[in-house]
Structures are given as C-alpha cells and as structure tokens.
Amino acid sequence: MKKSLTQEQTPQSVNNDQEAERIAAAQRDPQAFGDLYDQYAPTIYRYLLSRLGNVEEARDVTSQTFLKAVEIFPRYTHRGYFSAWLFSIARSKYVDHVRRRKHGVEIIREEQVDPQPDPLTKVVATERMAELMKCIRILAPEEQELLRLRYVADLSFAEMADLLLKSEGAVKKSFYRLLARLQSQLEA
Amino acid sequence: MESNQLNSREFEEEIRAAMSVLDDGKVFLTNLRPQVIAHHAEQRVSRLPSLSRPFFGLRPAWIVALAILSLMIIATLVIGPQRVFAAVRQLFGYIPGVGIVEQSNGIRVLAKPVSVEKNGITVTVNQVVADATRTFVAYSVVGIPAWDRSGFPICTDPPSLQLADGVILNFLGGGGGEIGPDKPFSFATNYTFSPLPADVRQVVFLSPCQMPAIQLNLILASSGFVTPAVEIAATFESSGPKYSTTTKTPVSEETFTSVPYETSFPATPTGVPHGSGLYLDQVVELDNAYILVGNFTDAGDLPGVLSVDDITYPMQITDATENSVSYKTRNDIRPSVEWGAVWYWAYEIPRPINGPLTLTLTSIPIHQENSIQIPLDVGQDPQVKQKWELNRTVKLGGYDFVIDDIAKVENGYTIHFHTDASVPDLVLNFFVAGVDSTQGGGSSNRQPQEVLYSETINFDSPPTGNLTILLTLDKIIQLPGPWTLTWSPPVP
Numbered sequence A: 001m002k003k004s005l006t007q008e009q010t011p012q013s014v015n016n017d018q019e020a021e022r023i024a025a026a027q028r029d030p031q032a033f034g035d036l037y038d039q040y041a042p043t044i045y046r047y048l049l050s051r052l053g054n055v056e057e058a059r060d061v062t063s064q065t066f067l068k069a070v071e072i073f074p075r076y077t078h079r080g081y082f083s084a085w086l087f088s089i090a091r092s093k094y095v096d097h098v099r100r101r102k103h104g105v106e107i108i109r110e111e112q113v114d115p116q117p118d119p120l121t122k123v124v125a126t127e128r129m130a131e132l133m134k135c136i137r138i139l140a141p142e143e144q145e146l147l148r149l150r151y152v153a154d155l156s157f158a159e160m161a162d163l164l165l166k167s168e169g170a171v172k173k174s175f176y177r178l179l180a181r182l183q184s185q186l187e188a
Numbered sequence B: 001m002e003s004n005q006l007n008s009r010e011f012e013e014e015i016r017a018a019m020s021v022l023d024d025g026k027v028f029l030t031n032l033r034p035q036v037i038a039h040h041a042e043q044r045v046s047r048l049p050s051l052s053r054p055f056f057g058l059r060p061a062w063i064v065a066l067a068i069l070s071l072m073i074i075a076t077l078v079i080g081p082q083r084v085f086a087a088v089r090q091l092f093g094y095i096p097g098v099g100i101v102e103q104s105n106g107i108r109v110l111a112k113p114v115s116v117e118k119n120g121i122t123v124t125v126n127q128v129v130a131d132a133t134r135t136f137v138a139y140s141v142v143g144i145p146a147w148d149r150s151g152f153p154i155c156t157d158p159p160s161l162q163l164a165d166g167v168i169l170n171f172l173g174g175g176g177g178e179i180g181p182d183k184p185f186s187f188a189t190n191y192t193f194s195p196l197p198a199d200v201r202q203v204v205f206l207s208p209c210q211m212p213a214i215q216l217n218l219i220l221a222s223s224g225f226v227t228p229a230v231e232i233a234a235t236f237e238s239s240g241p242k243y244s245t246t247t248k249t250p251v252s253e254e255t256f257t258s259v260p261y262e263t264s265f266p267a268t269p270t271g272v273p274h275g276s277g278l279y280l281d282q283v284v285e286l287d288n289a290y291i292l293v294g295n296f297t298d299a300g301d302l303p304g305v306l307s308v309d310d311i312t313y314p315m316q317i318t319d320a321t322e323n324s325v326s327y328k329t330r331n332d333i334r335p336s337v338e339w340g341a342v343w344y345w346a347y348e349i350p351r352p353i354n355g356p357l358t359l360t361l362t363s364i365p366i367h368q369e370n371s372i373q374i375p376l377d378v379g380q381d382p383q384v385k386q387k388w389e390l391n392r393t394v395k396l397g398g399y400d401f402v403i404d405d406i407a408k409v410e411n412g413y414t415i416h417f418h419t420d421a422s423v424p425d426l427v428l429n430f431f432v433a434g435v436d437s438t439q440g441g442g443s444s445n446r447q448p449q450e451v452l453y454s455e456t457i458n459f460d461s462p463p464t465g466n467l468t469i470l471l472t473l474d475k476i477i478q479l480p481g482p483w484t485l486t487w488s489p490p491v492p
Helices: A016-028 A030-052 A055-075 A082-104 A127-137 A141-152 A157-164 A168-187 B002-019 B026-046 B060-079 B081-091
Strands: B092-095 B099-102 B108-110 B114-118 B121-130 B135-144 B160-162 B171-174 B185-193 B202-206 B214-220 B230-232 B237-239 B277-285 B289-297 B316-318 B342-350 B357-377 B387-396 B399-409 B412-420 B428-432 B439-446 B450-458 B466-487
Touching (some): A016 A055, A030 A055, A030 A082, A030 A141, A030 B026, A055 A082, A055 B026, A127 A141, A127 A168, A127 B002, A141 A157, A141 A168, A141 B002, A141 B439, A157 A168, A168 B002, B026 B171, B026 B185, B114 B214, B121 B214, B237 B277, B277 B466, B289 B357, B289 B466, B357 B387, B399 B466, B412 B428, B428 B450
Antiparallel strands (some): B108 B121, B108 B214, B114 B121, B121 B135, B160 B202, B171 B185, B202 B214, B230 B277, B237 B466, B277 B289, B289 B342, B316 B357, B387 B399, B399 B412, B412 B450, B428 B466, B439 B450
16 A cells, blocks of 8 residues: 555554553563564664665664664663664664774765665666656755655654654754755756 | 645655665564564573572573582592593583583483474474573474565564473573575574473473464483583683773863773673683583683773674684694584673684694774863853854864864754864764763764764753763774683693
C-alpha cells in the first residue's frame, strides 16, 4: 500500500505509551528487545547506507549502533522518542566511523557519496530523476540530512525535531522551504 | 489547491525514489538480530553478579578451574605429580567448535540429532554438550518460507531450554551464523546456557517460532568423544614500553587550560603486575597442539583507553629462531569481552614447537582524549539568540579549531566553531562542567575552504552565570609498541 506522504504519523511514530511499555519490557527481558530491533533496524540500516554509500560499511556501522544501543539501553529514560535516541547513536557511530576511516582511507565527503550503490540497476532513471538526484547531491549536508531522515529513515517531524534538537515547527519550516527550493530548481 | 497538494505529493514521491537505497539489508539484519539480543542478554548477565557470578564475581568456568586447582595441589602432595597429571588429563577435554569442557561430572551429549517439522519448517537440534560449567546447544532451522510481518524470517530468536520442573536455564550467550539469501531460508547457530543439574538426562528445547517443543535425551559421551587436553602452567614474561598518563596537550591561549586524561582501572580477571601489556591466562595442551589463551590488558597506565572494538590486532608469533609460526584463532575458547578495557585472544599453535615463542603486538589502538576549558560568564538572565563572540584558536589533538561563538538557544547553548578544510571530520563533545545536560547533538558542514561545526546541548534548566565550557576531542590513535609475551612449552 502506498504511503500518504503528507501524513504526519509514520510507521515509526507509534503511540508513545505503547512504546514506553515495550521499552520497559525490553529493559527487563532481552528477548523483548527483538521487537524494537525489528521495528527500527531496517530504517537505521537504510539511513546508514544512504549516508555511507557502501553496503559493507553500512552493515558495520549498523552492528555497532545496535551493540552500543543495548550496552547503554539500561540507562535509557523514555522521555521523547526512542527512534530519536537510536538515530542519535547511529549518527554518532557514523561520525566515529568516518573519523576512523580517515586514518587509513581518504574520506568520502558527503557530496561525493552516491546514495545509489548501483545506479545501473535502477529500473527507471528518467532525465528528471537524474536532475533531481543531482540537485540533492549538491545540497548542504544538513539539508541532505533533513531529506534522509524524512524519506529514508521515515521519521516523523516530531521525531526529527527530537533528534535535531529543534522545535517541530522549525523542522517543518526548514523542510518545506527546502522542498520548495528543490522543486523550483528542478522546474527552472 | 488540490492540484498543488497533489503535485507536492508527487514531488515527495520523486524525492523518496531519488533518495532510496537498493539494498534493504534483510539477510544481514536477520543475522545481526540474535547477536544483538545475545549481546543485550550478556550485558544483563554481567550486571547481575548474584546470578551469574556467585563466587567473588567469577564466571562458573573460573570457579570450577579454581576448585580443580585446589584439588590438584592437595592431590600432588598426597599421590605425586605424575598421577595427578594423568588424572587432570582425564578431567579436561577439548571439543572443536565447542571449546574446553570439564569432565568431573561426565560429559552429557545428545544421543542423536532430533528434528521437528511444522508447516514446512524443520528445526533440528544437532548437538548438545553439557558439562559442569555450561550447556552448549547447536541447532539449525530450514524451510523458513517467508519473512514475518516485521520483515524478518521467523524462528531466528534464541531458543530456551526447560527442565522437567519447568525451570528455564539462564541464557549465557551465543548466536550468529549465516542465513541463506534464498527462499526457503535456513540457518545454523549455537547458544550456551547455564549448566544442567548433574543428574539430568532430559531437557526440553523450546523453539521461538511456535514449533512443537523438542524433548532432548542426553547420554554420557563415549570415550574418545572428547579430545584429551590438559591445562598447564601459564608462565610467561611480558614487556612493553612505558607511557605517561598525564601528557598534556598544548593550548594556544593561557586562558584555556588543558584537562589531563583520567583513566579508571579496569576490573580484570587476572592481576596486572606488569601494567598494561600482554598477559597469558591459560595454556591448554592437546596431543598435536597448544592453545594459548590470554589478553592485552589496559591497566590504566596508557595515555588513553584501549579501543577494544576498533581493530583486529595483528599478533605476530615467532619461535626461538625468530621464524614466524603459523597459528589458528580459536574463538571457541576465547573469552567474550566483558571486563572493560581488555582484549582477549586465543591461538592454537601446532606442535612441535621450537620454543620459546614470542607473541608481539607492534602497536595498539587507544582513545586519545584532548580537552580544553573555556570560562564564560553568560550572566544571570541570558536571552535566546544572545551570542558571545569568542573568535579564538585552540589546538586539540594536533588540529587547530577556531571557536567562533556560543549562543543561547531555547533550552541550552550552541557552540559554533570551524576548522580548515584540510582537517578531517572530527567530533568535539560539548559540555558545561558540573552540569548534566539532557540531550546533545550537532552538525557539520564541509565547505571548500573550511568545515563549519555546530554543537548544541540542552538542559532541564539551562545553567547561568559563570560557566566552564568544556570541549573534548576523542581520537583513535595507534600507540606504538612493541608489546611482547614470551612463553616456553614444557620440556618433554
């Protein structure tokens, strides 16, 4: 079923009370953490793959993210969004990874990362799509991050705000301004 | 209006498509799942000393080893060393893929592999090895037809072992293994549980995927099932460079003072009389090889904390003639990392050996933390968007950082700084000394000439007045060695 893109409630943004119960259960019982993993692992992985542009590295950082998460999970206090907490670990691990990679291998800058690991296998690559991808690639990293959190990580605006330490309104405003700018660039 | 909204939706669809990634990682994530759950369980076990470490916080294997050592000392005094050696050789054993087993209560094993099938899925318990220290279970699942509604193959959660009285054995660890990418999916893995009571010959295997329970019938292992092994004295010599823990990072301005790095002494299973370095914990003698089990311990005397998850440690092993010795890594014996800044290793080295052997690490990865303090008076009533210009250059970790300003935001403060574009992407952690923040985060923006950073911390109640701003940079560096460990095999 196609997702309504203007709908605020994303699959990630579940009822907060229910989520608090699931978190409490997972803090008591490691098996129950499996439910949280099932819900968030795919988006964490896609997000990291989008940032790193490399499957092996995305796997590595995803592993590190979840291993770190379960290590500090007992100290987690559910005050906002679990997704924001988890993505903050993923972002931290990403930075850590890039920093370490820098010691041995030339860093791949964000603007150099191709979010399509294998563009040749893309089923449809229209001229407009290519142009759009080009526009996205030349965005500032924080603008790309907004798009990534919304469209790759499937976060709601509230979750994005929690993660980015901004108000929900500010995130929405930045986001829709960015969309408008992209659209005008594309249609210019 | 409707038309505009539709266009907007279509445009968002286009962006989503443009941002999409082709690999959904399903197989990888499915393989990772049990490891994450097992790691979570291990973390819980390590935090429950009364359950998992009933004797001075030691693991069951160590308790058994200590008990056996005590008996050996008494027996040596009473019946002589040769007979004790023969008796000990009977007591320990090694099973490849399972590890060291302890045979004082006998080894109980699964009589034969046992399977259960339902809806095309077959769960087979292939191996059970139960000794006085643990219960090892290897099993496989084939014919998994589909992913569940969460997007994972069913049956990948760890199973449970239940005794006849309903008691569920404690889960100790395990997991991993590969899941085939093709339908129907299949995998094989193993888990470890707490030891079975000595008289138990039956245990129930509870699969996590609504499969029928499997009754496991155990028998005593036949002679020859276990490779004879004996633990021999792990005497060794260790050496390594001496470093200072209080190397201060120079700062460019007098008002910025450096903070020496503080280390906490790790809780390790062995003493660390030589300070940080290579330690030998255990030597197992097999008929055709020795297995050396040891660690590199960070004893708190390094200029940074050992990074135990960053690097594969390239150990070199040479013999008396300084020729390289081939060896196999033995993860079935290597202890899991649970003692803080300690990296464990286990190597099987084929006999004969032209000893002494020298194990060498030419360098180790450590975290190097560099800090600066910035005193700042924000007054008693700082206003949102109020900004304090600093425009100062500080050197951290060998890099120049220009601290631009600190600004008041709604629930905290944001610091802006930048580096030259030649400086790699780095993470500076931003704190207010003595005040716990509730959240933090930041971003970087790489420009052609410079990299702009912004770090924000939020508080339940933002501090005011005279603040001490603390910036720390954590880098992983290779600390040069060499660290060596020398061990001589026993003379025949």
